[in-house]
Amino acid sequence: MCGIIAHVGDGNAIGPLIEGLENLEYRGYDSAGVAVQNGSGVKVHKCSGQVSELKEELRATPKGNVGIGHTRWSTHGPPTDENAHPHTDTAGDVAVVHNGIIENYERLRRDLEAKGHEFTSDTDTEVIPHLIDHHLGSSTSPEAAFRRAVSDLDGTYAIAALVDGEEAVYATRQGSPLVLGLEDEKWYLASDVPAFLEHTNEVVYLEDEDVVVLEPHEVTITDLDGRQVERAADTVDWDPEETSKGKYDHYMLKEIHNQPTSLSNTIEGRVQDGEVALEEFPDGTFADVRNVQFVACGTSYHAALCGEQLLKEAGVPAQVVRASEYVSTSGPVSEETLVIAVTQSGETADTLGAVRAANAAGATTIAVTNVVGSTAARETDRALYLRAGPEIGVAATKTFSSQSVALALLTQRIAADIPVGTVPESTESLLNTAERLPDDIETVLETSDSDRIAAKYGGSDSYFFIGRDLGYPVALEGALKFKEITYEHAEGFAAGELKHGPLALVTPRTPIFAVFTGEDDEKTLTNAKEARTRGAPIVAVAPEGHPAVQAADAHLEIPDTHPTWASLLANVQLQLVSYHAASHLDRPIDKPRNLAKSVTVE
Known part of the structure; x- marks a missing residue:
């Protein structure tokens, strides 16, 4: 640190x-x-x-x-x-x-x-x-x-x-x-x-x-x-210019706007002819794997949740374990276990501790990291690099999107190898739309109404973020970004959990940002409406023309695409909301109090 x-x-x-x-x-x-x-x-x-x-x-x-x-x-x-x-x-x-x-x-x-x-x-x-x-x-x-x-x-x-x-x-x-x-x-x-x-x-x-x-x-x-x-x-291969703010007021804003480039780098050469092409993991790499564990902390944990969801959809047993809890909560680990360590820096102390425990148990280990030569890359069996370039802002932005994309591709590769896995029918659509993702993010950046919405709901008592399926980890990440840099209270929930307790906290001064990805959106909309009947304003993060737009008080638009990428487009909108909310409050956005970019002590 x-x-x-x-x-x-x-x-x-x-x-x-x-x-x-x-x-x-x-x-x-x-x-x-x-x-x-x-x-x-x-x-x-x-x-x-x-x-x-x-x-x-x-x-x-x-x-x-x-x-x-x-x-x-x-x-x-x-x-x-x-x-x-x-x-x-x-x-x-x-x-x-x-x-x-x-x-x-x-x-x-x-x-x-x-x-x-x-x-x-x-x-x-x-x-x-x-x-x-x-x-x-x-x-x-x-x-x-x-x-x-x-x-x-x-x-x-x-x-x-x-x-x-x-x-x-x-x-x-x-x-x-x-x-x-x-x-x-x-x-x-x-x-x-x-x-x-x-x-x-x-x-x-x-x-x-x-x-x-x-x-x-x-x-x-x-x-x-x-x-x-x-x-x-x-x-x-980082350009020294990448470590300067350039024309932007803050590193965080620059790194949000850098996502079309960073994601292009993450994707480049890894999708070919409608198939995943990861040279680090040739066919058969995962043939002996029977179950998968992800270990991570903070924002990386939310990216790992996306990976877990995609593997489960493919029929592969998978779980995410917080790295700090891995030794006591990982469950059985064997030579048939694949442990994927998700860490931006490759130096996160808790994650490295989990990797060492997994190695000692005989598991195969992989690092998904941004830093070539990092400790995580050296201590695991293989590494998948994000290629996102340096990230200076303490609040992770472009690395989260690159982690999520890298894991989406890796999980497709794993599912194709593991006997119990079944590559989902939607994989073709997922890969065909992957190369369009940087352009879709550029569209979000150019058209976002996030500044006005952040100003409209400034001064609220609390901010809730809800989502379902892949929208859930994005809701968690949206809340984390908001609390990290605004110092305001924010929480993320699985949409269906609102009525199991959190609804008691909802008031007209509790705006709810609802993420709609195209999966189970009807249920998420029902949950949002339940909160709205209690007076909470609803901000729908959804494509134009989505039914949620008519039912909401405000709209953050995302291009219509595959549900996996829709969740990342929604994440960019929520990053911008957090940034502008913090800017209106005059917070030290790049260096929020009490936080460090790299947590190298347990």
Whole structure:
């Protein structure tokens, strides 16, 4: 959840460090800081609050060729100047930034305090520079001291450290992402590629227990025992322009409008001659599978619900399990189980934990992710990439639509292989209309009445979203987006559940957004009418001429298409409603309070 950036190269490291921290703001944070090595000691500058405040403080800072930076998301200790990273040892000779959780920090802290080390923060991170300093006292080299300190730690971490007198960054990871950027003898280290993408797109994804040492003219990667390891460099095909807002006021709005392009990329080459063509999964890949489990969190969980629905329609036993609950609620898992991990970043801690449990049980595992080389992609048997490009806004938009489309294609492929599966009769229509989906979304974007509707129902007490079949996960996602960025109360329901309790909450100040996909719409319309008789205004998300339009108080139009794609078109309308509602309320849309883009701790 926090963000790490490090830089080694000719010139002043402060510029790339601040750029990196600004690029990592989307991950969520409450304080920021940097440390540089400049020939006269390790200099630390940090503060609670925004990167812009740190930037102002650094206008007259000393220069240095080597530096580390950090944006902190509070876990141990509140967001204060003292708890901000980097942290140092007592003398200030060692500076460390860290993502993750050190599980044995209390014992380590007691032991270090007994040896005379003085602590100034409430964080678990502060034990790391003190450990490095402790091992330096044994007349060992800085790199050896770093290794010995890391061997003392239990938990998850990505760590980068400076040691006084050394023009080097020492770093490692265990369960928390860290990626190396390579640029003509200038090196970058970060939690995520967008931190340095304007400088280089050549990257090395570090693996658990890798130790990397960045020096002015050399990068070395070894294991914890000091044995050199080879890690292949990858070229990230993201355009640096994709990480800027361009003409848009917010990243979220840009990413909503980017969906025709991102979905074209997701679909390209994967539908050929009316059939699914996934080169990652040739015919027979799933012949031994008897049941399918999806694991995911948040928005990815809603996309997984779409996958589950499509498999069940094809007669394939399938279930979605929240990743955080997987170990206790997954049920039987065997070699005949296929576990599909849906994760935008490929670094979601709960989802990775579920993948590891599934691997241990002998299941076949697949990652559906947006990030090539991510931990999920490496730890599963195969990966299906979204190709959606970088997503900076905390509230997921284009990645949800790409996840849903990728899963729709994957589930058709699975159903064709599994003996108990039957490819639905509607599959031909599904695939024939898939390539039209980007144009249909463009139509929604050009004609949406969402801004006016968001203004009309602003100030309501609560907002309900209902749907049936594939409209249900879209209702959940619509409510999640609304509450994430507006801070207003919103809930999503299966349409038929309204009368089983939630109807008691309905008043004239509870607008209901009803999703109509073309499947069981008559029942959804009946549910909406029940709410309307209690005074609730109804907003129908439906094609022009749909019976729901006449029965509703407002209409968000979607093109007429296959029910699977209709649900995604409805989702775009609901994304726009949430965006405009939040804009009218002047919310910080790209960085909603208390939330982070990538949740890398459990």
